[in-house]
Amino acid sequence: MNLQFTPEENAFREEVRAFLADKLPADIQRKVRLGQQLSAEEHLRWQNRLSERGWLAPGWPVEHGGTGWSPVEKHIFEEECAAAHAPTVVPFGVNMVAPVIIRFGSEEQKRHYLPRILGNEDWWCQGYSEPGAGSDLAGLKTRAERDGDHYVVNGQKTWTTLGQHANMMFCLVRTDPKAKKQAGISFLLIDMNTPGISVRPIITLDGAHEVNEVFLDNVRVPVANRVGEEGEGWTCAKFLLTHERTGIAGLGHAKQALRHLKHVARRQTHHGRPLIESPSFREQLARAELELMALEVTNLRVLAAARDGGAPGAESSLLKIRGSELRQRLSDLTRRALGPQALPFFADFLAGDDDSLADDQSFAAAATAQYFNRRKLSIYGGANEIQKNIVAKTILGM
């Protein structure tokens, strides 16, 4: 056992740093640092740089275009990207649908979709949640009826993140209304330009347009766009959710958030002294630091176990719970560190449409909106309470 990074791992970190210093566009970096929303063009510009380097899909098998990195190298990569204020790669194609296609898709589907994902030619979104099916995802009602070589899909999906930019959606639909809940679900790939699809924005409590509702009205989807067998969609869904949870501790983001928090706490004054010297604030900072240290080692333990034993199991639920709680706590401390400066709400600036704020305004502008935005961390990907149900059932046998 040895928790020091090897010389090779340290060299890899330097390589990632050099790449980020060289290739991360300054305008994009600044927006991420200030918490401004990125445009589709900005997301793609960054992801194309990663593609050119062959680093877009670290989670894929090498034969499909993966990097062949060890879990520790992936961890280092994520950490360095977050530290450099690189945008998070939009996960729906590369980290969500692609693993499902690789695992369950036909050769034809692999040949068609995987290169397009690696080349950022398609923008994928997720068609999972519905107004009546959140944590209880298997209660979904969107139905797909067979009509020759097509399914005719009717229903409504929601919480579709960045669906406003998407041209493809992976979608869970009910193909057999008579089957039991988890049976009778199929996994479809849907072209968003098919007639009958409409996307409407949902404005979240932080004023942002990040998520959407998607309405499907007699949408004709070729049967060839089904991944896996008819009625086997739940297997794909579960596989995808496990994958989704792998990186969900958000270690790199948490580390960056703590660095930012310390920066804010040094800059703010309290009784004429830097806030970071206030005993009560400092104690909370120290507690967050401890939690981060523990979480980092736990994360590495889970990654190492995953490397040795296949797909990550229910232990990743533990990471999801603690990681989301920590990131929420950090966003809470950052907001509180700003005092009255947390009050202004510059919506145009946060949307990325306005760049006229003074330095001392822009530096604080995103904190409060982010605090509210981060509430989502304990809700999505299976709410933390659902994660606890999973751990109780699968690890503890309760």
Next chain:
Amino acid sequence: MDFSLSDEQRMLDETVTRLVADRCTPEQRRRLIQERGTAPSALWNTFAELGLLAMPFGEDAGGLGGDGIDLMLIMQALGRGLVPEAYLDGLVIPGTLLARLADDTLRDRWLTSLLEGEHQLALAWHEAASRYDIDTPATRAERSDDGWRLQGRKQVVLNAPGAAALLVTAGLADDSLGLFIVPADAEGLQRRDYTTLDDQRASDIDIDVTLPAPALLASGEALLAALGEALALGRAALCAEAVGAMEVACEQTLEYLKERQQFGAPLSRQQVLQHRMVDMRLHLEQARSMAILAAASLTLPEEQRDYRVAAAKAYVGEAAQFVAEQAIQLHGGMGMTEECYVAHYAKRLIMLDHALGDRDYHLETVMARLDSAA
């Protein structure tokens, strides 16, 4: 970065785990506590035969050269069995100091026999006003014609009743710190022995002894460096022991929830108790990570080592308390009884936070170094 155990470490883990399971059942443990004297127990002799007493010491000191992870594995197993042997206080901490500081004569006299299991030692540092600071004792050492005169009063000296000699901290004339070795039968030592709530042996000791000149093991910076090393080792070991005890507290609580019928169903069907149980496991896993971090940081440069060990001790202390309190709560009235074995784990989990600096003490260390921390 590598989390796997070597073949030797896996064997060590299995050996100690099996030994503890065979030789420290609740009934055997009760007897071990009742029969404790100054002579080592039969279990201690087995420790010696298996090389466990030599494991945490360097080969130059006659040890087996085990590292922090080896010690972690041993302490976890001892924690799982609530083994009432002073492995840490009677062997590891004083032995580490002797190995670092003693000359050949003193090594021959005290260290070799320590590693062979012939006797145990104790570090007498705590005083009424010292709280968790080891470097400012009120006990004084004055030079006499042919040696030293030591005067003072030590409190809660863990394992003093089982020790053949004490390592005693005292202030020297120039206010630097000194460490002396004092045979337990020295004239002028007055011990009041007692048992702690979690079944450890300890003493309060009045000291007024004269010692030969070589009784001073070390002083000043050399001593502080050795103490820093021994305390870091001790703190990391306590984290590991806590993890072992937390494992069992979690196991026993889970078992009880599955067994205990209320309202016509096992308690484990109650979602509120399921989630509480998951919270206990979360605390355990995070504490385990911190114990690993501490054990793997013992060879780092002093500042980094102490920061990580303090972080681990602060974190584990808090997590251990959560698990202890919930273990009692989830056992209901049974958890309040002497008869219920999990209560003994709860007691140990709470009390080990009081050894070598509690969660508040170590949190302050983390707070003080927050800006420079790597």
